[in-house]
Amino acid sequence: MSEELVKAYHLIITQLEAPKIAKLPPNQQLQLSYWYPINNPLYYISREEIKQFLRQRNFPDPEKIVSILLQKGYLVQLPDNPKEDVSEKLRSIHMDILVRSSQITTMYQNPPYLLTYNFSLSYLKVPTKRDRTILPENSVDRNAKNLWDSIHLFFKENTEVSSIYISIIKEYLKGSGLDPFQSFVLREMFLASDNKNTHAIVAPTGSGKTEIYLFYMLALLLRWRIIEKNMSKKVVLIYPRKTLTADQALRIIKLLHIANEKIRNHNLKLTFAIRDGDTPRYLRGLVGNTFRGLTCPICGKRLIYSAKGNQIIVSCESGQHKFDFIKILRDDTGKADIVATNPWALENRLIDNAPTDVDVNVLANASLLVFDEVHEYTDLSGGILSSLIKALKNLHSTGDIKLVFSSATIPQPEEFISKISGDDEPAIYDFQKEVHVKNKITISGNRLVILGYFSMNPRYSWNTYCQLWAVLMSFLHYAYEQRNIQPPQSILFVNNIRELRRLHSGFEENLRLGEPKDHLRLEIPSIDPYSYWHYLPSKIRETTLKQAEEGELFGLLQPRVIEMHSELPQKEREKVINALNSGKCASVLSTSSLELGVDYKNVSFILNVGLDNPVSLIQRIGRGGRGDETLRTVLGIILAKATPTELLKTYDERYKETLAKLSLEGYSLYVTNENPQIMKRGFLIESIAKLAKKGERTHASSKSGGPISRESLVTFIEKIVSTLGEK
Numbered sequence: 001m002s003e004e005l006v007k008a009y010h011l012i013i014t015q016l017e018a019p020k021i022a023k024l025p026p027n028q029q030l031q032l033s034y035w036y037p038i039n040n041p042l043y044y045i046s047r048e049e050i051k052q053f054l055r056q057r058n059f060p061d062p063e064k065i066v067s068i069l070l071q072k073g074y075l076v077q078l079p080d081n082p083k084e085d086v087s088e089k090l091r092s093i094h095m096d097i098l099v100r101s102s103q104i105t106t107m108y109q110n111p112p113y114l115l116t117y118n119f120s121l122s123y124l125k126v127p128t129k130r131d132r133t134i135l136p137e138n139s140v141d142r143n144a145k146n147l148w149d150s151i152h153l154f155f156k157e158n159t160e161v162s163s164i165y166i167s168i169i170k171e172y173l174k175g176s177g178l179d180p181f182q183s184f185v186l187r188e189m190f191l192a193s194d195n196k197n198t199h200a201i202v203a204p205t206g207s208g209k210t211e212i213y214l215f216y217m218l219a220l221l222l223r224w225r226i227i228e229k230n231m232s233k234k235v236v237l238i239y240p241r242k243t244l245t246a247d248q249a250l251r252i253i254k255l256l257h258i259a260n261e262k263i264r265n266h267n268l269k270l271t272f273a274i275r276d277g278d279t280p281r282y283l284r285g286l287v288g289n290t291f292r293g294l295t296c297p298i299c300g301k302r303l304i305y306s307a308k309g310n311q312i313i314v315s316c317e318s319g320q321h322k323f324d325f326i327k328i329l330r331d332d333t334g335k336a337d338i339v340a341t342n343p344w345a346l347e348n349r350l351i352d353n354a355p356t357d358v359d360v361n362v363l364a365n366a367s368l369l370v371f372d373e374v375h376e377y378t379d380l381s382g383g384i385l386s387s388l389i390k391a392l393k394n395l396h397s398t399g400d401i402k403l404v405f406s407s408a409t410i411p412q413p414e415e416f417i418s419k420i421s422g423d424d425e426p427a428i429y430d431f432q433k434e435v436h437v438k439n440k441i442t443i444s445g446n447r448l449v450i451l452g453y454f455s456m457n458p459r460y461s462w463n464t465y466c467q468l469w470a471v472l473m474s475f476l477h478y479a480y481e482q483r484n485i486q487p488p489q490s491i492l493f494v495n496n497i498r499e500l501r502r503l504h505s506g507f508e509e510n511l512r513l514g515e516p517k518d519h520l521r522l523e524i525p526s527i528d529p530y531s532y533w534h535y536l537p538s539k540i541r542e543t544t545l546k547q548a549e550e551g552e553l554f555g556l557l558q559p560r561v562i563e564m565h566s567e568l569p570q571k572e573r574e575k576v577i578n579a580l581n582s583g584k585c586a587s588v589l590s591t592s593s594l595e596l597g598v599d600y601k602n603v604s605f606i607l608n609v610g611l612d613n614p615v616s617l618i619q620r621i622g623r624g625g626r627g628d629e630t631l632r633t634v635l636g637i638i639l640a641k642a643t644p645t646e647l648l649k650t651y652d653e654r655y656k657e658t659l660a661k662l663s664l665e666g667y668s669l670y671v672t673n674e675n676p677q678i679m680k681r682g683f684l685i686e687s688i689a690k691l692a693k694k695g696e697r698t699h700a701s702s703k704s705g706g707p708i709s710r711e712s713l714v715t716f717i718e719k720i721v722s723t724l725g726e727k
Contacts (some may be wrong), residue, residue: 002628003128003445008054008065009074009092010448012122016045016053017095021119024503033661035118035266035453040087041099041529044078044089059367065639073485074631078534082522087537089527093488094635097476097605101452101637102466103529108518113460115642116650118453125435126206126632127179128445134178135165143183152218154190160235161226164262165219171258180441182208185429189216193402200374200405203431206447206599208438209406211247213370214255214405220368221257221337225268233367235560237340241562242276243577244596245340248372252338254297256325273327273336275358276345277424278570281330282314292573295581296321312487334362347388350395351685353692354703360692367402372407373596375615375669377420380678382671386420389680393422395689405429408622411664419671430522437707444607445632447625449662456652461497462641466492467506469607470587471515473530474557475506477533477586486629489580490587490605491594493620495522495612497565502588504563511558517548560586564593595619601627606636606723611649614658614667623663687723 018030021707023039030036030518047066054062068077076096079087136139136148149165155161170212178186181203189199190214199216201209224230227449239245249272256270262468263270273279280286287306294303296316305313305328313324327336334356341349341358349358369392371377377385389397393401402458403421412417417426432589434441473490480487518717519532520539526534546554562585564576573593578646580600587593596619603624608617617638625634638659640646658664690696696719697705699712707714 002379003130004059005065005068005074005141006147006628006631006633008059008448009069009633010123011052011073012045012053013092013095013448013450013633016050017043017092018119018121020045021095021099031120032229033120033122035120035656035660038102038117038119041103042527043099044091044527047088047090050075054562055710057392059697072116073480073483073488077532079538080525082533082541083527083538086202088525090190093563094604094633097472098450098452098635098637100472100532101526101607102148102454104472105530106467106468107535108524108530111457113457113465113560114454116453116455120451122449122451122660122662124204124449124662125443125446126204126445126447127181127208127429127443129176130444131179132173132182132208134174134183135170135173136182147178147183147187148188151219153450154193156224158226158227161222165222168218168255168259168262169215172255178211181431181434181443182212184434184441185212186215188427188429190219192427193220196425196427197380197401198403198405198426199422200410200413200417200426200428202407202410202428204447205619207406207408207431209408210251210372211278212685213372213404214251217368217370218255218259218340220402221270222263223366225270226263226266232365233334234362234365235368236346236363236366236371237338237370238343238346238373239340239482239594240342240371241280241559242342242411242570242592243360243573243593244373245274245276245342246294246574246577247599249292250294250297251338252340253294253303253323253326256338257297257321257323260325261516269325270338271325271327271336273333273339273340273358275339275341275349276304277332279333280328282695283329286312286328290571290574291326293571293577317692331356333358339366342387343381343385347384347685348700350388350391350418351688351692351698352700353695353698354597354701357701357703359704360395360689363392364397364693366392366396367398367400368404369401370404370406372406374417374420374621375407375409375619376596378669379670380675382420382669383673383678384675385674386671387424387678389691390422390635391686394686395693409618410669411615411666411669412533416669416671419673447634448453449621449625450633451621451636453640453641453656453659455647456642456671458640458642458647462504462639463506464495464504464606465639466516466609467510470503470507470561470589471510471557473587473605474560475516475519475532476535476555477560478553479532480541483537486583486602488584488630489583489585489600489602489605491600491620491623492587492601493595493606493608494602494666495566495591495610496588497591499609499652500563500565500591504561504589507561509552510556511554512551514548514551517545517551517623520545520548527717531716534547557586560587564590565590566591566593594623599626600624601629604630604634606634607638607639608637609641611640611646613656614655614664615669617659619660683724684720687720688721690717693696 022036051062076089078089263374292301301317477487621636699705699708
């Protein structure tokens with residue numbers, strides 16, 4: 001029933017609601033990827049209208065579809081009488097929030113805080129459960145057989161290792177499989193493995209890029225360890241955000257837990273470590289603490305540090321599942337087969353020679369480097385990463401390094417990947433080209449993206465608007481809880497930590513002043529954008545209004561809005577991620593910390609403050625509508641501040657068209673790898689790394705000399721200069 005619900009919900013929005021909101025002439029359909037003004041915020045659709053519409057489109061049971069959509073809160077009722085719950089007037093929750101967001105103001109019947117408010121609708125192709133059925137098998141299914149053949153070729157026709165690998169993949173994907181794009185890319189990577197060193201996976205958010213490179217990683221490790229008997233080669237996974245590292249770690253732990261059971265007869269255990277600033281130095285005080293805020297991939301309970309004899313390991317809270325293949329301390333991370341880190345830690349470890357920690361000697365054996373969300377490395381940071389990759393290649397023991405890059409948003413990927421990798425002939429696997437241009441691959445699912453393009457009235461502050469929007473989100477979350485419905489969640493992106501904190505403080509002050517009490521006045525029609533009482537069950541509408549008037553809603557709403565940014569301690573970041581994953585929070589006020597790669601199944605609404613570059617906006621909006629819980633629907637509001645540069649940008653037709661189409665055609669990501677300062681920096685890093693590899697003291701940490709004196713610095717510089725002349 002879920003795919004039928006998704007399709008019905010999308011059609012209700014695109015063909016029934018959107019034309020009414022735009023006030024299009026009768027029988028005129030709304031054009032996708034085109035901006036329309038919100039001309040009719042008082043619209044509604046009738047229950048009978050929806051059922052008739054679904055009948056005309058041959059849905060087998062329109063009554064049941066409407067009933068389920070109402071029961072789960074995807075359709076909201078707009079009763080005329082506050083004492084009633086049932087109404088013939090309906091809206092989808094996404095479009096209801098769109099029109100109410102467009103009219104936000106402090107006082108009833110006052111003009112909105114916005115100067116302009118437009119919306120557009122777009123579809124993105126995404127794989128569904130129906131698509132994810134491909135498993136490597138020697139069968140008549142073409143995709144399954146091609147994948148099976150490529151695996152056997154990759155493992156040099158070693159039937160035993162091929163069978164082990166296939167059994168691991170099948171258990172990991174239990175009840176599911178790969179979709180045609182995943183299967184295609186994995187097959188191509190296997191076939192090209194001996195003659196291509198650089199691979200780039202460019203596919204939309206939620207399309208399974210992570211599984212592709214993790215399965216490729218596992219295949220390489222099994223080939224190195226079992227077939228080639230090479231125990232020194234390492235995998236290094238580089239992520240630009242700690243939140244992303246933690247999210248991906250859960251999948252790696254699950255994969256290795258399965259793999260280690262399967263390879264036990266080979267006396268092998270694949271190990272994993274996270275090496276960053278949060279990696280513990282000492283065991284003291286660890287027992288009982290959570291491991292990176294993660295939950296057990298098997299039972300769903302918290303992962304904690306626990307005692308096992310004289311050791312401390314990671315296990316689930318119940319103690320039932322133990323993950324002793326995770327290297328916990330910094331001094332053990334160098335022994336791991338797989339290391340997850342970030343580019344800053346990677347550079348720091350490259351110039352260090354600290355035995356047992358990740359250092360230059362470990363990284364000289366890094367034979368697979370994976371860079372997730374590689375679009376993050378542009379301009380100077382792209383140049384720095386490019387020089388770092390060059391240094392790693394030059395320092396590698398054999399020079400045989402595989403590079404894998406992954407992102408949803410790389411315009412002109414061939415040029416970008418070539419510059420950042422130094423490889424003129426990278427293998428590019430582009431979802432857009434394979435699915436839409438070449439028509440090689442069929443993907444059945446759609447994600448509906450509803451965009452709001454709002455600009456602030458210069459008389460009002462964008463911060464005040466966002467405070468009131470956060471009030472709406474917190475109240476919606478509370479109201480859905482009162483109806484025993486899974487509440488939708490939201491993320492509000494603000495680029496500046498100081499402004500984010502001011503927003504949070506203003507949200508709390510609005511609650512102290514009684515918000516949203518005026519929105520709960522029962523004489524205001526539910527159809528009016530100012531009204532919020534219709535979200536509540538009828539039996540508590542009057543009492544909730546009284547609670548608001550007496551200031552009692554503060555304690556119920558205030559904890560539902562939380563912050564996420566780089567200045568939060570690790571434990572606080574873990575709490576935020578848990579609140580998002582569990583559905584306990586209504587809204588997260590975030591900097592770019594939550595922009596990348598992480599799946600939050602109940603996020604339906606995104607508000608981005610400022611007209612950021614389209615790459616960033618597409619990533620941020622991609623945080624919502626990722627699963628069945630949201631019916632693969634997201635409302636993403638882009639709020640232009642009342643500043644001259646942003647107001648001017650609202651007239652930039654190319655920019656607006658790019659957003660409406662969710663396309664990066666014509667855009668470029670620049671890599672300044674020929675910048676003289678970047679080149680000099682790269683030479684110095686490589687020279688220091690060479691010294692570290694020789695065992696020289698580089699003063700990168702206490703284990704490689706610690707703080708440096710003036711006299712030692714002179715000697716050190718002389719050694720660097722001497723090393724610069726080496727080839």
